[in-house]
Structures are given as C-alpha cells and as structure tokens.
Amino acid sequence: MNRRVPTALIAALSLVAGFAVAQATDVRALGGAVLAAGAAWCVGRSWRTAGALRVLVVVLLGAIGFVASHLLARTPLGPWPSVLLVAAALGAVTWVLVDRRH
Numbered sequence: 001m002n003r004r005v006p007t008a009l010i011a012a013l014s015l016v017a018g019f020a021v022a023q024a025t026d027v028r029a030l031g032g033a034v035l036a037a038g039a040a041w042c043v044g045r046s047w048r049t050a051g052a053l054r055v056l057v058v059v060l061l062g063a064i065g066f067v068a069s070h071l072l073a074r075t076p077l078g079p080w081p082s083v084l085l086v087a088a089a090l091g092a093v094t095w096v097l098v099d100r101r102h
Contacts, residue, residue, distance in 0.1 A: 006094075006099045007042050007045055007094055008090075008091040008094035008098065009091060010038060010042055011038065011042050011062065011091055012088065013038070014035055014037070014039060014041075015035060015062070015065070015069070015083060015087040016083060016084065017034050017035075017038065018033075018034040018035030019031060019069075019080075019083045021034045035066070042058075042094070042098075046098045050097065054097045055097075055098065057097060058094050061090065061093055065089060066086070068086055069083050069085075069086040072085065072086070
C-alpha cells in the first residue's frame with residue numbers, strides 16, 4: 001500500500017498556506033514564495049510519474065486558479081472562501097491528473 005501524501009493535498013495546501021502567510025505578514029511576495037515553493041515541490045515530485053503534459057496542465061490551472069481566487073475575493077464570497085474554493089478545485093484536478101492511477 002502506498003502511504004505517501006497525495007500531491008493533490010500539497011498543491012491545495014500550498015495555495016492556502018501562501019494566502020495565510022501573505023495575510024499574516026502583509027507581505028504578498030512572501031505568500032507568493034510559499035506558493036511557488038509548493039508548486040515546485042509538486043512538479044519535482046510528479047514530473048516523472050505523471051508526465052510533463054499532465055504536470056504542466058496542473059501548473060497552468062493552478063495559475064488560472066490563483067487569478068480566479070483574486071477575482072472571486074472581490075465578490076460577496078470574500079477572500080478566504082475564494083481561496084478555499086480554488087484550493088479544493090486545484091486539489092481535485094491534481095488528484096485526477098497526477099495522483100490517480102491511469
């Protein structure tokens with residue numbers, strides 16, 4: 001049985017942790033660094049097993065989600081729910097494209 005933490009979980013938590021760090025420190029670049037470190041870890045971990053195309057699709061969708069969370073944060077939904085929604089979507093897509101056995 002494979003007991004490793006799914007890449008999808010790390011991808012989703014990277015988005016949430018990056019936002020939390022940016023909020024807590026009031027330094028957006030620091031939050032971005034946390035997000036970038038999480039993304040780099042996910043890419044490094046799954047490049048060989050999932051393949052370049054799947055990983056690049058997830059990275060692209062993560063970037064789109066990052067922008068979407070900023071746009072959604074300006075709606076009545078608010079910032080934290082927006083980040084959590086996008087993180088859940090990113091985690092689901094990552095699980096389907098990277099973690100799930102094909």
